[in-house]
Amino acid sequence: MLPSPREGAGTELRLRVGRALVVVVTVLLMGVAGGCSSDEDAGPAGRGHQDAGTQATHRDVRTHVVVGQVTGLLKRQQREQVAGRVAAVVDRWWEASFVGVDYPHRRFRSSFPGFTPGARDQAFAQRDVMTARRIGSRIDGLHALRRRVAVDVLAVGGRPRSATARVRMDLQTTGGLEQRIRVQGQLFLTLSKGWKVFGFDVTQQPMPRHQSTPEKAHKKAQGNDSRKGRR
Amino acid sequence: MRRSVRTVVLGVVLALIALVVPTSQVHPEQATLVAVRQARGLDVDPHVVWILAVGSDARPGQLMTRTRGDALQLVGIDTRTGAAAAIGVPRDSFVDIPGHGYDKINASMVFGGPQLLARTVGNLVGIRPDFVFVTRFPFFEDMIDDIGGITVVNPRPFSDSALKPKGFRAGRISLDGYAAMAFSRIRHDLPRGDFDRSANQQRVLRGIQARVAQRAAEPGFIDRGVFSVLQHTSTALGPAALFRLARAVAAVDPAKITTCVVTGSIGTAGAASIVRPNVAQARRLGHAARSDATLPRGC
Numbered sequence: 001m002l003p004s005p006r007e008g009a010g011t012e013l014r015l016r017v018g019r020a021l022v023v024v025v026t027v028l029l030m031g032v033a034g035g036c037s038s039d040e041d042a043g044p045a046g047r048g049h050q051d052a053g054t055q056a057t058h059r060d061v062r063t064h065v066v067v068g069q070v071t072g073l074l075k076r077q078q079r080e081q082v083a084g085r086v087a088a089v090v091d092r093w094w095e096a097s098f099v100g101v102d103y104p105h106r107r108f109r110s111s112f113p114g115f116t117p118g119a120r121d122q123a124f125a126q127r128d129v130m131t132a133r134r135i136g137s138r139i140d141g142l143h144a145l146r147r148r149v150a151v152d153v154l155a156v157g158g159r160p161r162s163a164t165a166r167v168r169m170d171l172q173t174t175g176g177l178e179q180r181i182r183v184q185g186q187l188f189l190t191l192s193k194g195w196k197v198f199g200f201d202v203t204q205q206p207m208p209r210h211q212s213t214p215e216k217a218h219k220k221a222q223g224n225d226s227r228k229g230r231r
Numbered sequence: 232m233r234r235s236v237r238t239v240v241l242g243v244v245l246a247l248i249a250l251v252v253p254t255s256q257v258h259p260e261q262a263t264l265v266a267v268r269q270a271r272g273l274d275v276d277p278h279v280v281w282i283l284a285v286g287s288d289a290r291p292g293q294l295m296t297r298t299r300g301d302a303l304q305l306v307g308i309d310t311r312t313g314a315a316a317a318i319g320v321p322r323d324s325f326v327d328i329p330g331h332g333y334d335k336i337n338a339s340m341v342f343g344g345p346q347l348l349a350r351t352v353g354n355l356v357g358i359r360p361d362f363v364f365v366t367r368f369p370f371f372e373d374m375i376d377d378i379g380g381i382t383v384v385n386p387r388p389f390s391d392s393a394l395k396p397k398g399f400r401a402g403r404i405s406l407d408g409y410a411a412m413a414f415s416r417i418r419h420d421l422p423r424g425d426f427d428r429s430a431n432q433q434r435v436l437r438g439i440q441a442r443v444a445q446r447a448a449e450p451g452f453i454d455r456g457v458f459s460v461l462q463h464t465s466t467a468l469g470p471a472a473l474f475r476l477a478r479a480v481a482a483v484d485p486a487k488i489t490t491c492v493v494t495g496s497i498g499t500a501g502a503a504s505i506v507r508p509n510v511a512q513a514r515r516l517g518h519a520a521r522s523d524a525t526l527p528r529g530c
Contacts, residue, residue, distance in 0.1 A: 043269040063426070066450070068450050069450040069451030069454065070450050070451075071454035071455050071457075071458050072454075072458055115274075116274045117274070118272075118274030118275075118276070118278070119272055119273070119274040121273030122273075122274065122311070123270065123272055125272075126270035126271075126272065128268060128270075128272035129268045129269060130270050134268075150450070151356075152450050152451050152454060153454070154454035154457055154458065154470060154474060156458070156461060156470040159469050161456070161470035161474065162457075162470060162471050162474035162475075164450075164453070164454070166450065175459075185270075186448070188474075188475075188478050190471040190474060190475065191471065198273065198274040198275070198475060199272060199274065199475070199478050200270065200271065200272050200331050201269075201270075201271050201482075202269070202270045202271075203268060203269045203270075204267075204268045204270075205265050205266065205268065206265050206266070207279040
């Protein structure tokens with residue numbers, strides 16, 4: 001009696017299920033024996049895989065711009081125009097100092113477009129914070145996970161006179177050093193042939209692990225934005 | 232018996248395993264230590280700014296810039312280092328006012344407005360202020376209230392039957408707008424009169440700077456301050472220049488604030504009580520602080 005094709009298939013299916021169970025049980029046992037297991041603690045292979053996905057998803061992340069506090073009278077259209085122009089200045093800095101640079105990179109002399117000469121000199125003197133210089137020679141790439149600019153405006157006589165850009169950019173490095181970094185702070189701007197940065201107060205730090213997944217950052221950003229939107 | 236021993240041994244082994252083998256649960260982080268690198272900069276021209284702050288006692292209806300100033304503080308800020316200095320000038324200082332002969336220094340604003348006052352103070356200290364900031368007491372009180380009050384460290388208790396009958400206790404005290412005004416103006420109960428009052432004004436300035444710095448990161452806080460200053464003070468500065476100055480004030484490092492009061496001797500000129508200022512000391516202070524807004528220890 002020839003085995004019916006149906007029976008043979010059933011045997012093969014049982015074998016596959018059995019092998020899968022063995023694999024699952026083994027993985028579970030390894031997890032229990034290891035004591036801890038999470039995406040964060042995955043080995044280099046696992047992390048690389050996650051980064052590949054991150055790169056594809058977040059390489060071209062756009063800057064999220066919001067109008068912050070407006071002091072004085074300014075039409076809605078003008079507020080948005082100011083926010084857009086100020087954010088463009090911030091973007092130029094971020095591109096020249098972080099994400100628009102070919103890595104490995106060591107020199108950051110042209111990193112401050114849109115800054116006044118005095119502010120440019122001071123920023124260059126503190127380029128370990130204001131650029132990616134500290135890690136630039138150890139990485140192959142640097143891309144943004146999140147870019148956010150909120151613009152507070154002072155208006156007098158119906159015209160914008162000064163602005164404060166509250167900025168935050170989360171970055172992911174690739175290459176010899178794999179790290180997530182947050183650059184955040186404030187830029188102070190006045191109008192002088194366009195918006196110019198005359199002052200800054202900026203920090204650069206590794207991102208805390210519990211906030212480091214792009215999904216979490218994205219989710220949190222959405223939460224912040226919706227809160228902002230309701231205001 | 233053997234069974235119970237076996238049971239006990241098994242229990243001990245299981246307990247040991249429970250202790251030694253970690254659970255598969257990921258423990259939440261209890262603390263994180265990360266290095267935060269900070270960069271700060273301000274491009275203000277000149278990078279050391281000198282502002283003559285004048286508290287006017289103009290009554291309602293009087294022109295603020297043509298009345299005698301009750302408080303005179305020459306404040307310098309080095310916008311590159313965050314250092315700040317305040318040189319207090321007793322209002323009764325008897326000095327040569329250009330084009331008007333000897334008189335009390337605060338009379339120069341009556342004769343020639345803020346420009347002449349700036350010139351007269353400049354001649355005494357050796358530093359010509361870049362800006363003169365004149366305000367009257369009601370706005371000063373409102374400003375203090377708007378920023379949420381200030382805290383000062385008062386070295387001695389004092390009072391005034393008219394302005395503050397209950398007085399101020401010694402130590403760290405909180406002041407609202409009215410109290411800050413009274414703290415800045417009272418002099419009769421102070422052992423060194425005008426000199427101690429000038430030092431008290433500097434304590435108030437420290438308190439204002441500390442509060443401004445504390446709240447500077449709040450969205451719109453500095454902007455509202457600039458807007459209010461534009462509405463209530465006499466200044467030739469535009470909004471953008473005031474914004475830059477306000478950012479400079481907010482960026483001052485409290486640890487780098489130094490203060491001195493120009494000393495002198497008490498005398499009379501006619502019927503008026505005056506202060507004969509120690510011009511040599513005033514010049515020495517000005518020379519020391521001109522380029523870096525830092526006064527020498529011990530004044």
